[in-house]
Amino acid sequence: MPMFVGVVAGAAVAAVLVLVGVFKLMWRVAEPNEALIISGSTHRTEGLEAGMGFRIVTGRGTLVLPGVQAVRKLSLDLNETELHVDCVTHQGIPLKVRGVVIFKVGDDFVSIANAARRFLDQQKLMSERVHNVFAGHLRSIVGGLTVEDMIRDREKLTGQTRAACGTEMEKLGLIVDSLQIHEIEDPTGYIQNLAMPHAAAVQRDARIAQAEANRLATEAEQQSYARMAEATRDSEILQAGYQAERDHAGAKARQAGPLADAAARQEVVVQETRVAELEADRREQQLQADIRKPADARAYEKRTLAEAERDARISAAQAKAKETELAAAAEATRVKAAAGAEAQATEARGAAAATATRVTGEAEAASARARGLAEAEAVKAKGLAEADAIKARAAALAENQEAVVAQQLAENWPEIVRAGASAFGNVDNMVLLNGADGMAELFAKALTMGGTGLGLARQLLASMNQNGPSANGTSPLNGITGAPSQKVPVEEG
Template identity: 45%
Template sequence: MFGYRVPRADEAMLISGGKGSGVSPFRVVTGHGAFVLPVFRKVQFLTLSLFEAEVEEPCVTKQGIALTVKAVIAAKIGSDNDSIVNAGQRFLSDQTQMATLTGRIFAGHLRSIIGSMTVEEIITERQKLAGEVLEGSKEEMARMGLLVDALQIQNIDDGGLGYIKAMAAPHNARIQQQAQIAQANANQAAAEAEQQSLRAQSQFQRDTAVTQAGYTAETQAAQAKSAQAGPLAQAQAQREVIAAQTELAQRNAELRQQQLVAEVVKPAEADAERVRILARADAEKVQIQAAAAASSNRVALDQALIAQLPQIVEKAAAGLAGANMTVVNGSDGLSDLVTGLAGQGVAIFNALKGDVGSDHDKNNRSQDSGRTGATATNPDTKGIEGREQGPQV
C-alpha cells in the first residue's frame, strides 16, 4: 500500500520528520508497520541482529609479564526503545562502527583487568577475567544502547617467553608421571589379566583332559565289562555245574559209603563176631572135656554141659544178632528162629557128649592132642557152622 512501511523482524524502523516527543528525534516502530507520508517523513532501518567483535590485545600482568590476549564479544542493540534510540543516534549512519567500537571498549577494559591479575590467575581463572571485563564495560555499553550476550577468552600467549610453558612444566611432569604410572598399572593389569586368562585356559584344558580321561576310562571299563559279561556268565554257569556235580559226587560217595557199611562192614563184623563166639565155644568145650577127663565122671560132665548149654545158646544168638538176616512171618518166624537156635544147641550138646565118650575111652592121649582133634576134625562143629549160616527165615 502506498506510504505503508513494515520493518523486518530483526530491524527497528525509525521515522523522522514529525513532531518529536522531546526525548527522541524519531519515532521507533518494531514488530509492525506504519504509514509514512512521502516527502514529509523519512524512514530509516536500524538492525537489531547480533554482531561479533574480536579483540587481540597485548597486556601486562601484575607480575610485569607481557601477554597477548585474544577474546571474542557477542553483542547486539537492546530491544527496548531507549536502547534503540541511543544506538540509532550513534550508529544509524554507519552501523559497522558498533563492532569496532565495542572491540575497542573491551580491549581497554581487558588491559585494565589483566594488569590487576597474575599469570596463574589469568590461566586458571578465565571465567573470572571474563566476568570482570563484562562488569567493567556494562555501563558504557548501555549508554550506547548495546547489550553484550557473551565474552569468550580464546587465547593467552606469552610471546615466546616460556613462562606459561614453565608454569605448566610441573603439572606436565606430574601428569606424565601419573600417565606413566597409569600406563604401568595398565600394563601390569593387562599382564595379570593375560596370565589369569592363560591360567584359566590351562585350568580349563586340564579339567577338560581329566574329564575326557574319566569318560574314556568309564567307556573302556564299560566295554571291558561288556566283553567280560559273556565269559563271566559262562564261568558262573560252569561253576554252578561243577558245584552241582561236586554235591552229587559227595552224595554218591555218602551213599556208596552207606552201601559199603551195609554190604561189607556189617556182614564182616557179624562174621567176625560169629567166629569169635564159635572160638569161645570151642575153648569152653575143650575146658569141659579136660575137666571131664580129669574127673572121669560122665555124670558130672553131662551136668556141666547141661549147665553151660543156655550160655552157649545165648552167645550163639548174640553172635547172630548183628548178621545180615531177614525175619519174616512175624511172631511165627521168630518162633522158628528160636527153635532153630535150640536145635543147634542140642546138636552141640550131642556132639560134645560123643567127644567126651571117645576121650574117656582114650585116656592115654594127652589133653592138648584131644583139644586139637576136637577143634579141627569134629564134623559136628562144621555142621554147627553150616547151620548157623543157614537159617534165614
C-alpha cells in the first residue's frame, strides 16, 4: 500500500511537470517593446479586415500551438537613420542637407500589421527604406525653396518634409518621432557670401563701439590725471603757504627789532615804488600810443594784404583749373569728332574701293567678253574669206585652167627655182665644155628636173577636178614646192 501511494504520487508529480513543461512551451509573452506576430490560423482583430491570417499580441501572454502556429517578433524600438541628401534650390544652387530621422513602428494594430507585412524578415532594411522616402521628398521640397527661406525658417522645411512623408510612412506602418535638420552645407559659398554684408556691418559697429569706448576711457583718464594734478598743486600751494606762515612767524620772532627798521624803510620803498609804477604806467601808455598801435596797424595791414593775395592766388588757381578742365573737354570733343570723321572717311574709302573693284571687275569681264566675241568674229570672217577664195579658185579653174596654172606657177616660181638650184649644192668642182650655152642648158635641165612644170600642173588640176578640193579646203597647187632634187651629171675635167 505505501508503495502504491508512492507510485501514484510520483506519477502525479511527473504529470504536473509535464503539464508545466508543455505550458511553458506553448506560452509566449510579448515584451513591452515588441509585438508577437502569430500566424497559422484565421483571426479577427479590431480595426483590421477579416481573415488577416495572423494575430497580433502586445504587452501580454498567449498560448501558441507548436507545429500549428508560428510566432515571430516585431521590434517596437526606436530606429534612427541619418539623412545625407544632395539637393538643388529654386535658385539652382546645390546644397547638402544633413539631418536625422527618428522613427518606430506604430503602437496600433493597423500600423503593426502594415509593418509586419513589409519588414518582418527585413527589419535591418527599415532605415534604408525610410532614408529613401525622406530623401526624395526633401529634394522636391528644397527645389521649391530659396536658400534664404531655408536659413530663416528651417522649421518650415522640417514641417513640409514631415507632412509630405506622413502618408507613405503610414502605409509602411511607421511613425516619425523626430525629424531634425542639423546642417545645410553650401559647397559654392553662397551662404557665406550672403552673410558677409551682415558680418561686415557687425564688425563695423563693434569697431565703432570699441573706438568710442577707448575715447571715453581716454577722456576719463585725462580728467582723472587733471584732477590728480590739480589736487597735487592745491596741496603743494597749501603746504607752501603754511611753510611761509611758519617762516614768517619765525622771522618775526627772530627779527623783531630789524622789522621795525625794515617797516620804516618799506614804507619809503612803497612810496617810491608807487611813484615808479605811476611813471611806468605813463611810459607804457605813451609807448602804446607811439609804438604799439602803429605797429598793430601795420601788422593788420600786412595781414590783410597777405590774405587778399592768398585769396587772389586761390582764385587764379581755381580759374586755371577750370580753364584746364574746359581745354581738356574741348580737346576730348575735338579728338572724338576727328575720330568720327576719320571713321566716316575710312568707311567712305572702303565703300569707294569696293565700288571701284566691282566696276573694274565688271569692265574686265565685259572687255574679256568683247575680246572673245571679236576673236570669234575674226576667225569666222577669216574662215568665210578662205571659203570664198576657195570657191573663187574652183570657179576660175572650171573656166580657165591655163590661166590659173600660170598664176600658181608665177606665185611659186621662186620655190621651184630654189628646188632646182639645190641640185648643185653637193657639187664641189664643175667644168663646162661649151661655155655659156652649156651653162644655160644645164640650168634648163636642172629646172626641168626640179619641177614638173606645166604638165605637172595640168595633171594636178585634172586630179582636183575629179576628186574635188582637198579636205583642208586648200588647192593642190598650194602645196607645190618642187620635185625632189636630182644630181645633174657633170663631167669633170
